Every structure is written in structure tokens, then in C-alpha cells.
Amino acid sequence: MPDVRVAGVGLTDFGRVPERTGRDLFAEASAGALADAGVDRTDVEGVFYGNFMGELSEHQGHQGPLMAEAAGVDAPAARFEAACCSGGVAVRNAVKDVRNGESDILLVGGAERMTNLGTAGATEALAIAADDLWEVRAGVTFPGAYALMEQAYFDEYGGSREDLAHVAVKNHANALPNEHAQFQKEISVEDVLDAPMVSDPVGMYDACPISDGAAAVVLVSEEYAEDHDVDAPVAISGSGQGGDRLALHDREYLARTPAADAAAEEAYADAGVTSEDVDVAEVHDCFTIAEVLALESLGFYDVGDGIAAAREGDTTQDGDLPVNLSGGLKAKGHPVGATGVSQIAEMTSLLRGDHVNSEHVEDATLGVTHNAGGTVATALVHVLEVVA
Amino acid sequence: MSDEVRDAGYDDFFDALDAGEGYYVECDNGHGSLPPRSVCPECGAREFTEESLPEAGEIDTFTVTRVAMPDFEADEPYVTAVADFGPIRLTGQVRGVDHDDVETGMVVEPVAEKTETTGDRLLVFRPR
Numbered sequence: 001m002p003d004v005r006v007a008g009v010g011l012t013d014f015g016r017v018p019e020r021t022g023r024d025l026f027a028e029a030s031a032g033a034l035a036d037a038g039v040d041r042t043d044v045e046g047v048f049y050g051n052f053m054g055e056l057s058e059h060q061g062h063q064g065p066l067m068a069e070a071a072g073v074d075a076p077a078a079r080f081e082a083a084c085c086s087g088g089v090a091v092r093n094a095v096k097d098v099r100n101g102e103s104d105i106l107l108v109g110g111a112e113r114m115t116n117l118g119t120a121g122a123t124e125a126l127a128i129a130a131d132d133l134w135e136v137r138a139g140v141t142f143p144g145a146y147a148l149m150e151q152a153y154f155d156e157y158g159g160s161r162e163d164l165a166h167v168a169v170k171n172h173a174n175a176l177p178n179e180h181a182q183f184q185k186e187i188s189v190e191d192v193l194d195a196p197m198v199s200d201p202v203g204m205y206d207a208c209p210i211s212d213g214a215a216a217v218v219l220v221s222e223e224y225a226e227d228h229d230v231d232a233p234v235a236i237s238g239s240g241q242g243g244d245r246l247a248l249h250d251r252e253y254l255a256r257t258p259a260a261d262a263a264a265e266e267a268y269a270d271a272g273v274t275s276e277d278v279d280v281a282e283v284h285d286c287f288t289i290a291e292v293l294a295l296e297s298l299g300f301y302d303v304g305d306g307i308a309a310a311r312e313g314d315t316t317q318d319g320d321l322p323v324n325l326s327g328g329l330k331a332k333g334h335p336v337g338a339t340g341v342s343q344i345a346e347m348t349s350l351l352r353g354d355h356v357n358s359e360h361v362e363d364a365t366l367g368v369t370h371n372a373g374g375t376v377a378t379a380l381v382h383v384l385e386v387v388a
Numbered sequence: 389m390s391d392e393v394r395d396a397g398y399d400d401f402f403d404a405l406d407a408g409e410g411y412y413v414e415c416d417n418g419h420g421s422l423p424p425r426s427v428c429p430e431c432g433a434r435e436f437t438e439e440s441l442p443e444a445g446e447i448d449t450f451t452v453t454r455v456a457m458p459d460f461e462a463d464e465p466y467v468t469a470v471a472d473f474g475p476i477r478l479t480g481q482v483r484g485v486d487h488d489d490v491e492t493g494m495v496v497e498p499v500a501e502k503t504e505t506t507g508d509r510l511l512v513f514r515p516r
């Protein structure tokens with residue numbers, strides 16, 4: 001199977017720029033990715049693009065061709081939608097397209113404009129990731145859904161809000177030097193515990209912010225990289241996707257994420273590695289409890305044990321397995337359609353050694369990304385390795 | 389609501405619950421589901437019967453929502469819970485009990501009520 005290489009990465013700053021349109025954000029990220037790759041835009045054979053709420057925030061459907069145009073690319077384009085892992089699904093389908101020989105060079109990205117909706121509007125828009133009839137009409141918000149999972153976790157396995165506060169503190173510390181991050185601000189455990197509650201037991205500092213932003217990567221075949229002398233030392237060597245029933249109440253487990261278990265198993269097998277080979281991870285911490293569920297699904301911890309990881313320092317910058325060195329969704333921000341691609345961009349930079357936080361993982365050769373949709377009814381895991 | 393298009397299955401469920409005849413659907417192999425359902429997601433069975441919804445369920449997990457969507461503005465804060473009724477679980481709002489007194493394992497009954505904000509249908513759990 002042809003190796004898929006990450007030839008270039010591009011990111012906008014994540015944050016609050018309500019006046020910037022999706023096309024404007026994506027143009028910036030894609031220009032960055034194409035420049036970083038050093039490839040000719042006319043070579044690009046397709047655009048795989050992730051976006052979740054474009055109809056609600058911009059009254060814009062049919063975004064594929066719009067975003068290709070914004071990127072200056074004349075090639076077939078399509079949008080992928082899978083809630084908060086829209087970007088991850090775009091990456092996975094692009095990886096498959098290169099592997100099966102259909103394409104040699106693809107522009108893969110995602111963007112989301114959210115803050116123009118305001119807090120109430122964005123809360124309403126995010127909620128459509130849940131079952132409209134049987135969850136949303138009962139008043140389930142996105143933080144509320146994770147609160148249901150968090151409460152179930154506490155009841156089943158123990159742990160406390162203080163344990164989770166350490167996840168937020170860690171990810172804010174990681175974001176401090178990241179110029180793309182929405183929050184470059186240190187916080188304390190007390191700040192997290194004292195913040196207003198959003199949906200008990202989820203507090204404001206347990207939750208990722210509402211963000212605008214875009215991310216893009218250029219994926220090429222190994223052959224294209226060699227023929228065009230493209231410096232692309234990082235490969236996406238494993239890809240996995242898992243699925244589950246949409247509504248939380250229809251699942252066997254309320255405090256576990258089997259879709260991510262399945263995605264991780266598939267991605268590790270695809271790459272021929274195990275969880276023990278992983279040096280660094282970027283995981284979908286839309287809420288602090290989500291990082292815990294991710295660590296367990298990725299096989300780093302047994303079910304019920306992941307909650308202590310940040311508090312005990314395992315996953316901090318100088319821990320055995322640094323997690324979310326970018327700042328994660330929590331502190332870097334979560335423009336939902338961009339997030340899955342942003343994780344690939346951040347991980348590529350971390351492994352290449354040109355990330356502001358690469359110094360914490362100097363010897364790292366293998367990283368994983370974990371991107372989840374809704375209450376993890378969809379999950380994507382990718383394995384990235386330094387191969388050249 | 390009468391001039392709006394119904395959601396078949398969903399509105400049928402609420403009509404029945406309102407009439408004291410709550411139901412769920414069950415496939416040949418005994419897997420419970422919410423309507424409408426034409427294929428069982430567990431086993432692929434295509435034959436279903438309507439079965440009586442148990443009158444009591446137990447709260448599996450809950451949350452007090454303090455930042456709501458616009459459609460629930462006048463309802464906040466409110467308690468949302470997932471309750472286990474045996475063959476199926478349901479998500480609804482807990483009413484008739486102080487928010488601080490809601491707990492996992494609490495026994496509740498399902499009732500068809502309306503939201504404060506919009507008057508839309510709302511599945512409510514009341515303590516038994």
C-alpha cells in the first residue's frame with residue numbers, strides 16, 4: 001500500500017473573529033499548507049473539506065467548490081460532515097484516496113465560523129450533533145451530554161472534578177507558547193473549580209471555547225514526494241474509524257466510548273503498532289472528561305483509570321506521554337470542522353521538530369490523533385510516524 | 389402545534405403517553421427501540437410489536453443545565469436525565485423534585501408535558 005505523507009500544514013489562529021467568513025479562514029489555512037509543502041497549487045487533484053454548521057452559521061451549503069476556489073485550486077471538491085470530527089473524516093477519506101492510487105496530491109482541510117452566532121446560537125447549533133427527536137427536544141445541550149457521561153463516569157469508576165481540573169490546567173499550560181491558540185493564559189485548579197457551572201458537573205473551564213478558525217494539510221503519495229523532491233518526513237501510517245448509536249441513551253455504556261476503541265484498534269493494526277509505541281498524542285478534549293475517555297479508548301489506561309493521568313503528571317509536558325501539547329480543544333480552541341485536520345497539522349509539526357512545543361518530545365517518532373463527533377457516535381484515530 | 393406537520397413515531401409516542409398508554413417497540417428477538425423503527429439496529433429484525441412502556445424507570449445519570457439553548461431559555465436551570473426502563477432507556481427532564489435532591493438510582497415515571505419556553509412537547513420524569 002502506498003505510503004501517505006504529510007507534505008505541508010497550515011493553520012489560522014483559532015479564536016474569536018466573528019466577521020471573518022469561512023472562505024476567508026480556509027483561504028489563509030490552505031495558502032499556509034501549500035506554501036509549507038512547496039508544491040504547485042495546479043498539481044492538486046482534489047479538495048477534501050470538513051465543516052459542521054455552515055448552513056446555520058453562514059447559510060452556506062455546497063461548500064466544497066467554494067473552498068477549492070478560496071484555496072486557488074481548480075479540482076473536484078467535497079465537504080464531509082460528521083459533527084466535531086468532520087475534519088477527521090475528511091483526512092481519513094483523503095488517506096484512502098491516496099492509498100488506493102486515485103490521487104497523488106490532495107488538499108485536506110476544515111473550517112468553522114461559530115462566534116458570529118453568539119453563545120446561545122452556537123449552543124443551539126452544536127446540539128444538532130445529538131438526536132433531535134429524543135435528546136435535543138429534551139433540552140440536551142452539547143455540554144449537557146458530556147455532563148451526563150461525566151456523572152456516569154464518577155458513579156461507575158469514581159474520580160472528581162478536581163481530577164478533571166488538572167486536564168484543563170495542563171492544556172492551558174501547553175497552549176501558552178502556541179501563537180495559534182485561543183487562550184494563551186495559565187489557569188489554576190482553583191480557577192477551574194470556582195468557574196460558573198455550565199451543566200453540572202461540567203463547569204465553564206471544563207469546556208472548550210466557541211471558536212472560529214481553519215486548518216489545512218497537503219497529503220501526497222510517497223511517489224509524488226520523491227518525484228517532486230518534496231520534503232515530507234511524516235507519514236500517516238494508520239487510520240481507523242468507529243461508529244456507535246447516535247443517542248447516548250441507546251448505548252450499552254454511558255461512560256465509555258467504544259467507537260473510539262474500535263477506531264484505535266483499527267488504526268494501530270493498520271500501522272502495525274500498539275498503544276505502547278505511542279510517544280505523543282493529540283486527543284479530542286472538547287470537555288475535560290472527553291480527554292479521559294480518549295486516553296482509555298486509545299489503550300493508554302484501563303477503563304476507569306484514565307482520570308488520574310493529568311493529576312499524576314503522566315500526560316503533562318514532561319510526563320511519559322504528553323497529551324495535547326497544542327493546548328487541545330480546551331485551550332487552543334475548537335472550530336469544529338477544522339479540529340480533526342488541525343490535530344494532524346499540530347502532530348506533524350511536533351514530530352518534524354518545528355512546533356513551539358517540540359522540545360518536550362525531542363525523541364518522538366510516533367504520535368496519534370483522536371477526533372470525536374457528538375458524544376462519540378463517530379470517532380477517528382490516526383497514527384503519524386517519522387519515516388524519513 | 390396542530391397546524392404543524394407531525395413527526396410520525398415521535399408524536400405517536402407522545403399522544404400515547406399522554407393518554408396513559410405509553411409504549412415502545414420491540415423486535416422479534418426482544419430488543420427495545422423508540423419509534424419509528426423498521427429495522428432493529430441490534431439484530432436486523434424487521435417485525436415489531438408495540439409493548440407497554442414500564443411505569444417506572446431508574447435514573448442512570450443526570451445533569452443540571454444552566455446554559456440552555458434559546459428554546460429552553462425560560463426553562464433553565466433544568467435537570468436532564470437518562471433513565472433506564474428495562475427494554476429501553478429514555479432521555480427526559482426531571483420535574484417535581486428539588487434539583488439538589490436528584491440522584492442516580494432515583495425511581496421516576498415518564499410523563500408527557502410541555503416546555504416553559506415554547507410549549508413544545510417534553511418528556512418529563514417525575515419521582516414515584
